[in-house]
Amino acid sequence: MRSSCDIVVGNLDLVTEILLRLPVKDVARYKCVSKQWLSLISNPLFCHSHTRRLFITSTPCFLWKDISDSEFERIPVTKSDTDPSPVRTYKFYNTRGVPSIMQSCNGLLLCKTIYVSFRVKIMRTSVEVVNPTTKHLLRLKPSLIFNDEKLSAIYLCFDPLRSIHFKVVLFLRAKSGSGSITNDKTSCPNKFEIKEYSSETGSWNEAVVFFTGSPNFIVDAGVYCNGAIHWYTPGENSVYFDVYQKRFNSLPEPASNDGKNMHVKYFGEFKGHLHLILIENEESLDFDILELKEDYSAWIVRYHVDLNLIGDAFPLHFHHPFSVLCVVHQANEEDSIVVLWVDSKIVSYNLKNHTSTIIYEVDLPWYVSGDEAGKLFDHYFEILLNVGLN
Numbered sequence: 001m002r003s004s005c006d007i008v009v010g011n012l013d014l015v016t017e018i019l020l021r022l023p024v025k026d027v028a029r030y031k032c033v034s035k036q037w038l039s040l041i042s043n044p045l046f047c048h049s050h051t052r053r054l055f056i057t058s059t060p061c062f063l064w065k066d067i068s069d070s071e072f073e074r075i076p077v078t079k080s081d082t083d084p085s086p087v088r089t090y091k092f093y094n095t096r097g098v099p100s101i102m103q104s105c106n107g108l109l110l111c112k113t114i115y116v117s118f119r120v121k122i123m124r125t126s127v128e129v130v131n132p133t134t135k136h137l138l139r140l141k142p143s144l145i146f147n148d149e150k151l152s153a154i155y156l157c158f159d160p161l162r163s164i165h166f167k168v169v170l171f172l173r174a175k176s177g178s179g180s181i182t183n184d185k186t187s188c189p190n191k192f193e194i195k196e197y198s199s200e201t202g203s204w205n206e207a208v209v210f211f212t213g214s215p216n217f218i219v220d221a222g223v224y225c226n227g228a229i230h231w232y233t234p235g236e237n238s239v240y241f242d243v244y245q246k247r248f249n250s251l252p253e254p255a256s257n258d259g260k261n262m263h264v265k266y267f268g269e270f271k272g273h274l275h276l277i278l279i280e281n282e283e284s285l286d287f288d289i290l291e292l293k294e295d296y297s298a299w300i301v302r303y304h305v306d307l308n309l310i311g312d313a314f315p316l317h318f319h320h321p322f323s324v325l326c327v328v329h330q331a332n333e334e335d336s337i338v339v340l341w342v343d344s345k346i347v348s349y350n351l352k353n354h355t356s357t358i359i360y361e362v363d364l365p366w367y368v369s370g371d372e373a374g375k376l377f378d379h380y381f382e383i384l385l386n387v388g389l390n
Contacts, residue, residue, distance in 0.1 A: 016040065020050050024133055024382040044164060047384040051107065051160045055271070060379040062325065062339075062346070063101060063109075063132075064362065072132075075360050077328060077339050077348060077379070103156050105224055107131065107383030108166060110156035129156060129166065129199075133382045140168060140197065141204070150174075152192060153220035155229050157243050160385060161272070162227060165200040167243055169229065171219050174210060190217055196243070209246050213239075225269035230292075232267050232276060240296075254278065254290055254299040266324035270379075275302070275327045282321060289327055289338065289351075302329070303351045305338060310349065310356045323374035341373045 019027050019041065027050065031038045040046055062075040103110040109130045130137040150172040158166035174191040190213040196205045213219060214236045222229040222241075230240040230251060238251035254276065265287065266277040274292040276299060291302035307322075322342035330336045334352045339359070341347075346359040364373060 012036065012040065016046065019046075020053055024050075024054065024384055027384060028134070041384070044386070047386065048160070048164050051383045051385040055106070055160050055381060055383070058381055060270075060326070060328070060381050062377045063104065063380050064377050074380075075346065075362075075377075077326065077337070077359065101378045102127075102154065103224075104378035104380050105156045105158045105166075106160055107133070107381045107385065108156060108158050109378070109380070110154065110168070111137075127154070129168065131383065131386055132380070134384065134386055136386045138199070153222070155222060155224055157224050157227070157229070159227060159272075160383065163200075164385060165198065167199070168197040169241075169243055170195045170197075190215065190219075192219060194241070194246075196246075211241070211248055221267075223267055223269055223274065225274045226272050230267075230274060232264060234262050234264060234278070249296075251292070252296065252298050266327070266374075268324075268326065270327055270329050273302075273327075273329045275329075277324060291329075303327075303336070303338070305349065305351070306354070307349070309354045323372070325374050325377050326379045341377065346377075 015037070019030065022030075027041055031041050059076070059078055061077060063072045064075060099111050099113040101109050102112050109132060111128050111130050113126045113128065114124075127140045128137045129140070151170065152173050153171040155169045155171075156166060157169060171192045171194055174193045192211050192213070194209040194211065197203070198205065213231075214233060216233050216236055217231065218233070219231075222231045224230075227244050228240045228242045230238075232238045232251065238253070239248050240251055241248050262278040262280060263282070264276070265279045265284075266275065266289075268275055276290040276292070277287055278290070279287050285307035287305055288301045289303040289305060290299040292299055322340050325339040325341055325346065328335075328337045328339065334350075336351045337348045338351060339346060339348055341362075344363060345361050348357045348359050350356070364376065
């Protein structure tokens, strides 16, 4: 007589429904149960279904590493993580070089690794798209990236709710004679040609898109969200590039700006929500978190933050510059938080009840402070999907 366990294990449909609800690390471990389970868990359709389900409900973590180390620390954004050792140090892929994260995008990372050979006195740079959970990676063709001195910016574009494939978009400095400008062969600082790699085709496109930015346009300060790369430039025409339609459009100006000389404290995304924080000066502890409407018609005030309210809890912290690491927007508003770095501490601030919690303490180099600290942390989701990585 078969036991209930045997019945469950032998029912592939039931096994699939159970595995779809488990965390990534548990599902990956179950590959060794049997060849049938290995085949199921390795199936791209299963991986995509698992990614879509967990992407909606999962809470991100941060990845951080010392600049001289090759290991990364995984830091959860909440202390409710059921992992008995939530802060872990690990290598997410084997390399003899020193890796750094250029961009994190919905479970995949765009990484740059520097290899130095003292024996032959050469230095080589490699760019990879990496899934650190499965330790799969794809090395991009170097001749189109770091061997080309025209490179101004590179973006990884991946949305698991939209497609199982990703794109890598290059912005290359164009000659002023490119397109319909002049025949002058000098580089034009704010004119770019755009090339794209698609994991669906496994190739770089031949079609070239040209774009000329405004005088203060910073091409490598964009944020990918919902199929587009966005740039916000205070007081100027802000734009976004639709990577599927391959065209630029204008972003609306926040109503709260109204001609003031505002400073961008934070510009980032979370699960399809694009957020913007503008402040009048670096000492501002009272600010709004703006969110771009789904139809791109306007920015709305999504949350209001007053860090003076937690001054009693952390009386010393806000005498120091702080950085906004991430705005975690949840379906249950009571769980939505903004994550800050201040005085060597990662702090979670609840946007509903205005309470705060110290998540983790990080010793950063003495010369890193304020907004610069935010560039050292990348929020990340664990996913099974390999999207064509080898």
